[in-house]
Amino acid sequence: MTLKSRDVRWIISRICLFVLPFVCIFLWVYSFFVDSTRQQSVIRLVSEQEKGTIIISNLLESTFSQYLSDLQVVYNSDECTRFRQHQDEANRIELEQLFSRIASRKEYILQIRFIDSLGKETVRVNNYHGVPVAVRAENLQDKSSRDYVSILSSAPPEFVYISDMDLNIENGEIVVPVEPVLRMGLPVFKDAERIGMLVINFDAYHILSFFTAYQSSLLKNISFGLIDRNGSWIVKNNEYVFGFKFDTTEANNLYIQEPDLLKILADSEQALSKEIGNHIYSFRVIKPITQKGVQWYPGGDRLWTVVSYFDTGQLPTLDRNFLLSHPQIEWIIAMALLLLGSTAVIIYFQRHSDLQRMKVSSLISSYVNDGILVSDKDHHITFCNTVFENMTGFSQSDLMGKKTSLFQTECENLRQEASDTASRLVWTKNKEGNYFQSKKLKTVILDHKGKKEYFVDLFMLSNWSMCDHLGSESRACDFPYISARIQLGIPFYCIMLQLSNEAEFNSVFNNKEAHVFAALLPSRIHNSVRNTDPIAIFSAKSYFFLVPDCTEDAKVAEIVTKLLSDVSKPITVLDKTFTPVFHCGVALCDDTNTTEDALVRKTCIARSVLNDQKGKGFLLYNQAIHARFLRAKMILESLPKAFEQGELELYYQPQLAIATNRIVGAEALIRWNSPELGSVSPEEFIPLMEQSKLMEKLSQLVIHDAINFLVRLETTVPSLQDSFTISINLTAEDISRNSTIETIRASLRQYTIAPSRLSIELTEQIAVKNFLNVDSNLQKLQKMGVSIAIDDFGTGFSSLSYLLDLSVDTLKIDRSFINNYPDPDTITIIKAIVLLAKEIGITVLSEGVETEEQLQFLKSINCCQYQGFLFSKAVEESAFIALYLDSEASSHTVS
Structure with a gap:
């Protein structure tokens, strides 16, 4: 289209009058928005920070409670009680068997030991990835020189020993890859006499895994870590550091990095947030034993501390909203608004052109979730959107210039001749020869003289289910291939396959995705039943088809069982994966006087009665089933x-x-x-x-x-x-x-x-x-x-x-x-x-x-x-x- 000079002046004047003032107002408001957003972002990040530390600390403390429970279960077991009373060989073996059973069920337990009052191991079971191995008597060790033996030897009842985290050492060297260990123990008494101690070594990776697993779901720009009571990093930024073992350099110790923190933490009982320099810190104390009346070693106010921090100087990268705070973004948006506004003025000026109007309509239709088909006054196709392509299997290039009767059944063609405009349920044939039912809404576009120029057909995949509307009129008359099968006089079976997990389906897929699902499933049905007859798609949730060359209930039962297995496998639609669950009603056609509608109705009756048959995937129609349906209806x-x-x-x-x-x-x-x-x-x-x-x-x-x-x-x-x-x-x-x-x-x-x-x-x-x-x-x-x-x-x-x-x-x-x-x-x-x-x-x-x-x-x-x-x-x-x-x-x- 050629623009005249006056047209250009009109466009420029509208841009100056409307678009430029709008851009200036935007720039003025934008500066206020950025400042407010920055302040709100800090508040949100601090809230996320505190929430994360609370949840992580609760997870860790809950795991410690589980460890204490494991220790107490062993201590209070019948086997341990009998061993405390009589430390003979039979009871020792029974205790060793108990240790093995518990170790086999709890892979995070590395070792369970009973050590006598002299510090010598009496029973020890090692756990190798769920495989318990009892240590022979000659390999049991003297642990009297270990600190935990000394501590538990003088500990009172209701006392729990908890070690600092340590790394497994063999022959004086740290085992690689590193194997962090936590050790917990209880003193063992017979009446008032101390007879030894119960010690369990736990795989520290187990408790730390909760920390790292949860942290991975949090904001990536907020750093989380775990330090011991000496300030050494155990976990930092989702990486295991174990600074307590390697060295105490600044990189591995938070108290060296921030010397003021030690005093701040000492003054707090549980949790706090603190701004130090360019960082905002949030801390949460881990107290491993919260059970009343139980003392724990080393005691004090904490075992570990959960630490979270972020750099206030890096705020623009912490929140998606802060993309707007970059100066270049401000001008990019301003230029985009100017460009969009100018484009809108130009489109408004040109909208009176029929060609432009159709282009704008095609742009809009590309974003709807239902199929759109545009045809001229003689029903020749001029446009279709991608949803319609998915529904029918045809591309737009295949359809251009073709008659709309290409998709319609004979009955539907007669209806179209009777009425050019209508909103009704129709059967449409796709490229594979299958039929799908949809609600068709036809709109007529008139030219400037009021004459029909274009037809716009909107195809919405039907939610109508035959099984839910057994009293409604069937549309099976549109399928001549069924009538032909009946007239051959050869018995065959028909199947109504219906989705059972409809609520889950509706929550996963929108209308557009449901169209694609309905287009994909028939190939699974054909591959399973080895039949190329057309499939009638009543909706994305209901499919009707025939099983010819089968006259025995046992044989069709095998076919249907395999079918249900095949169609119930996960299916991916536009990057969304869904696992459908189908059930079906089956009916035998052995009467040449029956009708398509009667066959569909029988399968729907069987499918309806199947709802009362829990655990069954399909049901064959017979008179007893019909009687049950009628009784349910009564x-x-x-x-x-x-x-x-x-x-x-x-x-x-x-x-x-x-x-x-x-x-x-x-x-x-x-x-x-x-x-x-x-x-x-x-x-x-x-x-x-x-x-x-x-x-x-x-x-x-x-x-x-x-x-x-x-x-x-x-x-x-x-x-x-x-x-x-x-x-x-x-x-x-x-x-x-x-x-x-x-x-x-x-x-x-x-x-x-x-x-x-x-x-x-x-x-x-x-x-x-x-x-x-x-x-x-x-x-x-x-x-x-x-x-x-x-x-x-x-x-x-x-x-x-x-x-x-x-x-x-x-x-x-x-x-x-x-x-x-x-x-x-x-x-x-x-x-x-x-x-x-x-x-x-x-x-x-x-x-x-x-x-x-x-x-x-x-x-x-x-x-x-x-x-x-x-x-x-x-x-x-x-x-x-x-x-x-x-x-x-x-x-x-x-x-």
Whole structure:
């Protein structure tokens, strides 16, 4: 386009009027911004510095606590106790075997020794990378000359020796590569008589690895290090220095580098930040033993100190924002603004040109996440973006001038002829011959005379899932190859493959990446099933295809098993790696009178029913599966009526104290007796309630009915025990809702029921996986006086550590454990759970007790409570009250 002189003058005048003043204002504001940013950067860096030192010190102190725990476990073991009482050969061998077992499980332990009161080794086990080796008697050494032997020989009980870090030395030379060692020991007494000492050598690289691993995630321009009490560097800038061993030059000792630091640190008890010269330092003291009543050597105020520092003169390199503080950047940005502003003026001037308008449109379309196709009034393609190329497999050069009918099925071509503009679901054929469903939005661009000049089609990959919309009209009629297969009269199988980890998929991929994923997966399917028939891509998460030349269920099961393995391997899309998890529904076509839609529907029914088959990857459609689908559908349709008609009610299973066999509580369990469906198991209707968003309504019903039952029970049984509780089951979603907490609070207050009579049960897996969401509200419930119980313990994480975090009151051992009684392993596990739970003050209840032998076993190990069919199944309210009164009468008769 040729510009005239007046056009040039117009452009220059707009640049002077609008662009230049804007650039001047920017330069004026910029100087204020730089100063403010510098100050904020120092504050942020100091905060990062202090946070880093705190976290690192906590990691190190936590590791020291683990080391002390290892030492105490050995000291308090049965083997060590017997050896202290009788130091004969049998007990020595038993102690040596204990040392070997512990060393094999903890690779960071280099050596475990028992040294007698004269300083001679009695037992020693060396650990070579997890392989324990017991030292023969003739190779045991006299350690009486060592400092730690001298110290432990005069140490009182409750004393822990902790050595300075040292390097392993052989024949008077430091072993290369260096092997740093930490040594910890306890004096050993028999009654009041000192009989020796227990010493463990730890691999110091183990504790230092926490330091270096965490430091690598921190800001690179903040330096972190670790010094000993003499100021020698142990770790500096993520490198092991070990200055305490090599020399005390300035490079290896911080106190020599900064002489004032020693006094400053001596005056501080725990942590401080200090500016010295051009550096800002942050220090955090490492105290290896924090356990009350335990002394440690060398004692004092610290063992090590975490040090962090940065150079205030290097601030521009410490923060990304400080790129702006370079003077040249200021002028570069100013020139860029001037250039951009001038360009904008020129583009604005030229925007009336159709050619420029199309170029700007193509530039914009390159940044959207959906496919764009531009065609002229005769439907000849003039442009497509990269997303559309990814969707179809065609490049823009392949498409220029081609008709849009190249991508469309016959049915879609008929729809286009009927209407030029529409927003609808369409099937589009890609270069490989597969079909993908997308939502197509067509926009018409008119020329200056109001006539159609261009069509802009926006293709958005569909999120519509056939399995989620079984009642919707199918679009399978667009696939003539399916109809041709049916008419051949040769049986074949069809498969609906659907992604199961959808939430993870949505969090990893945006729309553009989902397009690419949908384009890549069909090749995996074809390679796995060895079939070149087209694949119908309903969405990035749903794929429908055929398996011809297969008529046996066993054979298709093999094919599908291999398919699920092949398609569930990690896949990389635009530098993002995702591991999909697929499940599928399978249906056999052996009827020439069937339709494409019926086949798709059958596979979707099988896939829908598969949701209830935990652990299975696929399901073959048959009439029984169809019946289950119809029953699930009937249940789903009957749920609203069940709430309205009061068909849902609570039954109560007694919970008894093992010591007295008195009923001390009950678990409220939901039951549904439908006039149309009969008795419906919770395993059937609870998952359907979750799908239909009725769980909150069910939880409100359970809370209301359980508290009302408590009101009636207190009225009917005036002598009801003060400790009697009703347990109700709630989900993590229930607990995370503040409305649930307020409902419980209001109901207890309204009916003047003591909060201690109510217990909330959460399954182990739900409690741990949703800890962050439920913890605060669980604390609110406990502050009210409501107790918390963990249900089905042992089926999930099986660790008591999280029980402390959740502040659990009751632990319910899963019924699978007592069902395995008298299996020896089961007995050991149950004993351990009961013992450890009692140690931290948690009541233990065993579920599923069905025999007198099981009850007697639980009584022998001092388990607190039980419930199960031995006493009673869950019963309705009146039956439970009768059971309670009988229980109380029996207990009074016995007493």
